[in-house]
Amino acid sequence: MNKWKNKAWFVLFTVPLLLVFTTVVIIPFIIGIVYSFIKWDGIAANAKQFVGFSNYVQVFQDDRFMHSAWITIQFTLMALVLVNVAGLGLSLLVTSKLKSSNLARTLFFMPNLIGGLILGYIWKFIFTDAFKYIGENVGAENIFFNWLLNPQYALYAIVVVFAWQMAGYTMIIYIAGLQGIPDDLMEAAQVDGAGPWHRLTKIVFPLLMPSFTICLFLTLSGAFKIFDVNLSLTGGGPVNSTEMFAMNIFNEIFGYSRYGIGQAKAIIFFVVVAAITLVQVYITKKREVQM
Amino acid sequence: MKRAIRIASILTTAALMTASLAACGGSGDGGGSGSGEGKLAKISLFQSKVEIAGPLEALAKKYTEETGNEVDVWGSAGDNYISQLQAKLNAGEGPTIFSVQPGAEAQKYASYYVDLSNEDYVKNIAPGLSTEIDGKTVGVPIGVEGFGLVYNKDLVRPDEVTDLESFTSVLQKFKGEGKNGISLSQEAYFLIGHIINTPFSVQDDPKGFVEKVNSGEVKMADTPAFQEFARFMETIRENSVNPLEVTYDSQMGDLAAGKSAMVHQGNWSYGMLSEFGDLNVSMMPLPLGGNDKLAVDLPAMWVINNKATEAQIEAAHAFIDWVFNSETGKNAIVNEFKFIPSMTNIEAPNLDPLSQAVFEATQSGKTIPWALNYFPQGIIINDLAPITQEFFLDGSITGEQYLQKLDEAWAKAPK
DSSP states (O other), X not given: OHHHHHHHHHHHHHHHHHHHHIIIIIHHHHHHHHHTTXXXXXXXXXXXXXXXXXXXXXXXXXXXXXXXXXXXXXXXXXXXXXXXXXXXXXXXXXXXXXXXXXXXXXXXXXXXXXXXXXXXXXHHHIIIIIHHHHHHHHOOTXXXXXXXXXXXXXXXXXXXXXXXXXXXXXXXXXXHHHHTSOHHHHHHHHHTTOOHHHIIIIIIHHHTHHHHHHXXXXXXXXXXXXXXXXXXXXXXXXXXXXXXXXXXXXXXXXXXXXXXXXXXXXXXXXXXXXXXXXXXXXXXXXXXXXX | XXXXXXXXXXXXXXXXXXXXXXXXXXXXXXXXGOOSTTOOOXXXXXXSOGGGHHHHHHHHHHHHHHXXXXXXXXXXXXXXXXXXXXXXXXXXXXXXEEEEOTTHHHHHTGGGBOOOTTOGGGGGBOTTOOOEETTEEOOEEOOBEEEEEEEETTTOOGGGOSSHHHHHHHHHHHHHTTXXXXXXXXXXXXIIITTTHHHHHTSSSHHHHHHHHXXXXXXXXXXXXXXXXXXXXXXXXXXXXXXXXXXXXXXXXXXXXXXXXXXXXXXXXXXXXXXXXXXXXXXXXXXXXXXXXXXEXXXXXXXXXXXXXXXXXXXXXXXXXXXXXXXXXXXIIIIISOOBOOBTTXXXXXXXXXXXXXXXXXXXXXXXXXXXXXXXXXXXXXXXXXXXXXXXXXXXXXXXXXXXXXXXXXXXXXX
């Protein structure tokens, strides 16, 4: 009797979710895979032509896509380091005995509440006008110039804005992790003569591993999938030098109207992101320790 | 028993929620089909011209006041217009009326158009300005537009700028005075799309020439007009501000403030210029190879989406008829949109200085067409703009190399 009832509850709560998940994720995903094997220009009246794997072959011959992949990897690595170093640094700062730590937490988290598009436009102004103004009036013109006109610096600009946006978010996760570390453990270490550096590297970091897992996962997948900041800050320019994965796919589909190839790129993109994030979670999970 | 009641209450809540969700969906669909009382169905309009977004919404409001019918004007998206239109059409949520550029773009979306041949309002389209596909009139041109060098009359005279040499010396003169001779701006069409039109349009058969470039039969790098065009671009790069640091807004502001003497723009820009007060501006041709003609053509036409419901199509006819035939509509076209009318039944008594220049050019036959309407669809934004960015950022690229890059991109572009 009881068993039957448990099952009923289980069904009641999972079936609606499963239905939603199937209709909005699984079915479109399968349709997406099908689309990656056809050739179509996006006009409903024009025929969709089945072309097998030729879309995938073309994707791998597409220099612009390969270049875009390389930029995305560069971006992700830089963003990963900057976001997590900044997030961890901020979290250590605001959990120390700082008077204004509550205010600081709010302020550091604030950029995350602003949408990526708006953030991009704000920073566009900073990089183009404010930087140029500082450069002209204060000097240091090799740092303060219009970053968005230089292909390499435009990429750095996106890293800076992405870090600005995400650091506050990872900070919150790290704070939660830091507060989960019992005080008596730290005190015991202090009594045993461990200095601040040792306490940080030998006690705090290992116990913070679950937070690392989450934060690395979030920044890794977030950086790979970045689109909004990319669009509003540089629009992929100058000279397509900051066209990330997602934007390349968007341009393939809506710019060039090659739906099949764009969809094939999207599938490859999915596989790459899934593989990389799974490997990352596997590695960091293994390093998590139990108290 | 108690438990049974609780379960029952949960189930009813769930059922109610589903019902209310379903109701939401239902009302969304029902919105399109009108609400009786002889009123026409509510329609939507999506168009590419950002400059008229405000006045157009005001016009739609007046339409509702006068007739009681509703038109929902969707926000314009500038350079993103075509991608958004495409996405909406594919999702089956396309607008009832939308705008397309005559030429390659119009051809691409041809399967979506309602045949307008038998409607009364197309009879007023000025000769030579209607677009026919398979012998059917499919669109209503919203106005004629022209572009060229918009200049500040206090700073420069047209007889000073008649060929590459005089153009260059004028730019150098202004550079010496700390002013900016000519300004392009970073938006794809204002950076390259419009200015590259001239070398195409001075050819004997511009449309045929574009087709030859499309098929690779002719290379731009081998054509004299383009070689001169490249020299124009070189002298602009050498003697004026980097266009990538200029936006449409700052371009207009600088012209109005007298910091720039010339900009490559069209008569549509007067709307923004006039916000800076009364200005002494006019328009002259880009003197490529001694060219003395303005580029004048149809920027866009309105078409009706044949995927809309019968009731909506009927309402769309009524709205277009009202725009081009009622006093309010005609007045808005001339005085609010600042269009040079493309309809014989609309008169334009007081045109602004730029439109006046375009209008006079039309009257005296000193016009060249917009060959850019026949470019492969999307090429200006997708390919020509990035290459031009590179040209302006990297001073070591010669005009010749620039043309070769353009040729390469053209060869690869989907046609």
